[in-house]
Structures are given as structure tokens and as C-alpha cells.
Amino acid sequence: MKKIVFALLLFSFALGFAQDDGERYSEVLEEQIEALQLTGERKEAFIEISDKYFEKMKTIRESKASRMSKFKELKSLQSDKNAEMEQLLSESELKTFKELQKENRAMLKEAYGQKKKS
Secondary structure (H helix, E strand, O other): OHHHHHHHHHHHHHHOOOOOHHHHHHHHHHHHHHHHOOOHHHHHHHHHHHHHHHHHHHHHHHOOOOHHHHHHHHHHHHHHHHHHHHHHOOHHHHHHHHHHHHHHHHHHHHHHHHHHHO
16 A cells, blocks of 8 residues: 555656646756855756656656556656755765655645545
8 A cells, every 4th residue: 555655746846747747846846056155167067967867757657568567667767866966065064955855745645535526
């Protein structure tokens, strides 16, 4: 049961950008940069990593693969992205970044619940 809930959360995370792909992604990215107080080269590197994984997630989301297959790929991508962020961010920044991810998942879960009720 926990695996199914986690799968839905991760899948909804990727689907959360489906409505306003670029717009919502830009908002989240700006919020993350502001919260992490990134500037200069580190800000650019953060954007580059985020953009790379956003495009990969978008490609997976739009594929005709099964939900479980998409989930596995998205989970793997998230792990890869977090590994790259570990190289870029300090320990405290990484902690903040992971908290932001958690908040975003909660927000998307709530939005998913609202959609389901309608």
C-alpha cells in the first residue's frame, strides 16, 4: 500500500507540471532558488540541472509507457537529480532543497485529491 501511495505521489509530482508546464516549473524553480539564496555560477548550475531533469520528466510523462514503468523511470530520475544536487549544494542547502521537494509533493498530493473529488 505504501508503495502505491508513493508511486502516486511521485507520478503526480511529474504530472503536476502538465497543466502549465513551463509556467508552473518556472515558479517552483524561482521559489527554490530564492529559498536556497543561490547566486552566480551556483544559481546557473542549479537551473541547468533542474532544466535537464524537467525535460527528461516531461518526456517520460508524455510517453506511452505503463504507469508503473513511468513511475520507475521518474523515481530513478529523481535519485539522479538529487545526487547531482548533493554535489552542488552545501549540507544545509541540500536539507532545505529536500524540504522544498517534500512541500511540493504535499501540495501536488492535495491538488490531486481535489481533482479526484471533482
